[in-house]
Amino acid sequence: MxxxxxxxxxxxxxxxxxxxxxxxxxxxxxxxxxxxxxxxxxxxxxxxxxxxxxxxxxxxxxxxxxxxxxxxxxxxxxxxxxxxxxxxxxxxxxxxxxxxxxxxxxxxxxxxxxxxxxxxxxxxxxxxxxxxxxxxxxxxxxxxxxxxxxxxxxxxxxxxxxxxxxxxxxxxxxxxxxGGAGAVYAVNDNMKAIMGQGYALAAQAGLPLWDMEFVQFYPLVLVEPGLPKVMLYPRYPQGTRLINAAGQDILARSGIADVNQGIIELRDRLSAAMAREAAAGPVRVDFTGVAEEHWSQYPLAMLNKMRFDFRQKPVAVMPGAHFCMGGVQAxxxxxxxxxxxxxxxxxxxxxxxxxxxxxxxxxxxxxxxxxxxxxxxxxxxxxxxxxPAQEDSAPLAAQPAERGGAELRALRQRLREIAWQRAGIERREEDLALGQSELAAWQEELARLPVSGPRPQWLRWDLECAGLFLSAVLSASQARQETRGALLRTDYPEADDGAWLKNSRLVLVSEGGWSLSHHPVEG
Ligand SMILES: Cc1cc2nc3c(=O)[nH]c(=O)nc-3n(C[C@H](O)[C@H](O)[C@H](O)COP(=O)(O)OP(=O)(O)OC[C@H]3O[C@@H](n4cnc5c(N)ncnc54)[C@H](O)[C@@H]3O)c2cc1C
Known part of the structure; x- marks a missing residue:
């Protein structure tokens, strides 16, 4: 001890x-x-x-x-x-x-x-x-x-x-x-292990989680095959364009004058615009019109290390999970x-x-x-x-031989797909409800999987936390029937200040589900 x-x-x-x-x-x-x-x-x-x-x-x-x-x-x-x-x-x-x-x-x-x-x-x-x-x-x-x-x-x-x-x-x-939980999503720019462990520790200790429906997506995460899935770092130099599959200018089409303003102040709007354009085909960032001097400066100089000719070819991007606005009250x-x-x-x-x-x-x-x-x-x-009453608490058993690693990695990928498809940038009741049942089946499979050895034990616990986080996002998203900030409900496309200037509060109840309530925003 x-x-x-x-x-x-x-x-x-x-x-x-x-x-x-x-x-x-x-x-x-x-x-x-x-x-x-x-x-x-x-x-x-x-x-x-x-x-x-x-x-x-x-x-x-x-x-x-x-x-x-x-x-x-x-x-x-x-x-x-x-x-x-x-x-x-x-x-x-x-x-x-x-x-x-x-x-x-x-x-x-x-x-x-x-x-x-x-x-x-x-x-x-x-x-x-x-x-x-x-x-x-x-x-x-x-x-x-x-x-x-x-x-x-x-x-x-x-x-x-x-x-x-x-x-x-x-x-x-x-x-x-x-930290947060961005790596629970199939497309994200977070460190691989950041999967909501802190929220799980807090909720299991008895703390409520607030506003978990609000997950921010960064508009420009690399998804070009062969390149790492990292964000394209701002500020973007003059001449940077965002183009859809037909080569049209996405910023002009979505009424955003400047890409840097879009990233800093209108991140939710730009992510939604990129996601809609992506539904019709790949969306890309085009640096081909950027002056040569920028390639030796931050941030474009970082791209020189990658095996892709950014100076000649537009590169495929998608909005990716980036940051969680919700969490613990203190x-x-x-x-x-x-x-x-x-x-x-x-x-x-x-x-x-x-x-x-x-x-x-x-x-x-x-x-x-x-x-x-x-x-x-x-x-x-x-x-x-x-x-030191804990001195007597049951030891967490360590098992020598590793078992279950490949199955756990497959489950991690499946969870990321559920998060992306059911609790992604655009949400609606049908998908959220489907997400809840897919998640419940996934959690049962995880619980049944025989696992031993330190690394699989770590990953299994990470996945339990990730599942808990996703269930919080799904539940809070179902309960908020409007569109606001990073939460885009296609079945409730307007913000409704009359009904929804409220924060959501989730408490983990003993059966493993959440008890949810809404509270007027602090005056
Ligand atoms: C690519 C990227 C760029 C960003 N750029 C900006 C920016 O320019 N400006 C800005 O304002 N924000 C930015 N953000 C957001 C910002 O970086 C993060 O919100 C912030 O760094 C979070 O800091 P943190 O200390 O809370 O958590 P983290 O920096 O994520 O640290 C959490 C630590 O906790 C550890 N940990 C977690 N669970 C456990 C556990 N159970 N046991 C032991 N250790 C654990 C993790 O290993 C990690 O080291 C960016 C985010 C990303 C992903």
Whole structure:
């Protein structure tokens, strides 16, 4: 049994910031990730674009634009708090070695080299800076599978290491910083393992999940055979065109003047337009009219490494699952309704409403990560160490011989197809209901599959979480009978402010289903 004051699950941007803030305020911290420190996260794949107030962009403008993008479902007090905290939080990031450069209404992380994503650069710097932190230990290669509860309070966690051995941690405070779920979908731009594990840990511990129907799709994810399925990183230089199978200009046809504006502010509209055009044949990005000088600069320089002649040929793309707006409710200090359990980063609900404005995820990670680290450290400072009742809890068995890996990978692919077809960009009742029955059959098959050995055990648990996440998306989507932000219901094509300025709330009930209710948006 390991013991610490603050245990943090997830070493993406939010988890790393929480760890540094908690350690610097004197708490003893254990930062845990299934991979290495920082580089297996979505944060490390990100484009390093942080939205926020600047000297040319007021807090009021920032708040208004964020709520406009979120179509009125945002928690206004949290949006305001995030905007107010930008100077202190970005200064803290700079202390850790990452100095953001301000532009008109956003900030950019430094580019290490023009052919490397910014996220990889800043996460490497942050991970290195953690090594110098006193009070902080890092533990990689552990899949956390359960929050340990005692008398209604979170008192630790349990997991499995890469060798299949049980890992138990007793902690005064536990922080969930486990990211989103984009990789549950057949087309996505996320890290492969990001499949809703944090939402599952939270729901199983008893926390409600809010607004799970809102999954954001990024309009331009590569789907050209032979190329990796990654996003085409913005900002796109002048001369970039989006064309349909007949060679027509998609931006002109959908009334979006500029591709970069489409990506940042009208992401839901552009994704829907791309999906509709794709129904008639492949859609492509055409860089053939871009001036030569851009090919040695970020972001096009990254494409030079791929085996495709982007200068001569348009490349096939599709919108892909990118970000989850829904998640866990927490106060500004990251505290959830369960004493001792905190949350930060993409897992949080409230900032983005029905659709996230480009650049606001990283900003929220920095702000919520820092505030949550401080909040968890303060909570831990006031508490006695939990009694080690967990010492007697049933060990998670490790089995030596691997069994079930190929079947699990096939099930993963099937789940991704169900998500894509039934809970994708365009949704309607018939498909959602079909998705529920396909998912139930899939879950039964997963439960029946004999599995042994560490890697299959990890994958089976990931898939259980992914199934739980998808069932939340399907249920919340069925219940919202309108079109708003990233949720496009073709059978209810209008937004209905009279009936639907409400947030959805799902609670996992013991039989494995959800209890759903709707609540008026915070005034
Ligand atoms: C390609 C891409 C580009 C993006 N670009 C931008 C951008 O420029 N600007 C912007 O604002 N947003 C951007 N986003 C969104 C943004 O990057 C993410 O929302 C953000 O990085 C999430 O950070 P996080 O710390 O919450 O989670 P992550 O960075 O995803 O980290 C979560 C960590 O938790 C670990 N973990 C999960 N479950 C467990 C478990 N059970 N046990 C142990 N470890 C676990 C994972 O391994 C991972 O390391 C982008 C997203 C993608 C995919």
């Amino acid at each position: 390991l013991r610490t004051e603050v245990a943090i699950i997830g070493a993406g941007l939010a988890g790393v910031l929480a760890a540094a803030a908690a350690a610097r305020s004197g708490a003893q911290v254990l930062l845990i990730d299934r991979g290495g420190m920082g580089l297996g996260s979505n944060s490390a794949m990100s484009n390093g674009n942080f939205c926020g107030p600047t000297s040319q962009y007021t807090l009021e403008e920032y708040v208004a634009d964020t709520i406009r993008a979120g179509r009125g479902l945002n928690r206004v007090s949290w949006v305001e708090r995030v905007g107010q905290e930008v100077p202190a939080s970005f200064a803290f990031l700079a202390e850790m070695g990452v100095k953001l450069a301000p532009y008109s209404n956003y900030y950019l992380a430094p580019t290490p080299k023009p052919d490397v994503f910014r996220g990889a650069g800043f996460m490497a710097t942050l991970a290195a800076s953690l090594r110098a932190e006193k009070n902080l230990e890092r533990l990689g290669g552990v899949q956390v599978r359960r929050i340990v509860m005692d008398g209604g309070r979170a008192t630790g966690l349990e997991g499995l290491d890469a060798g299949g051995r049980a890992v138990r941690v007793a902690a005064k405070a536990v922080v969930l910083a486990a 106060g500004p200090d990251g505290a959830t309704d369960i004493p001792g359990l905190f949350a930060c980063g993409e897992m949080l609900w409230g900032m983005h409403g029905a659709n996230r404005r480009g650049g606001n995820a990283l900003t929220e990670c920095v702000v919520s990560g820092r505030l949550t680290g401080l909040g968890a450290a303060a909570y831990a400072g006031d508490r006695d160490a939990p009694q």
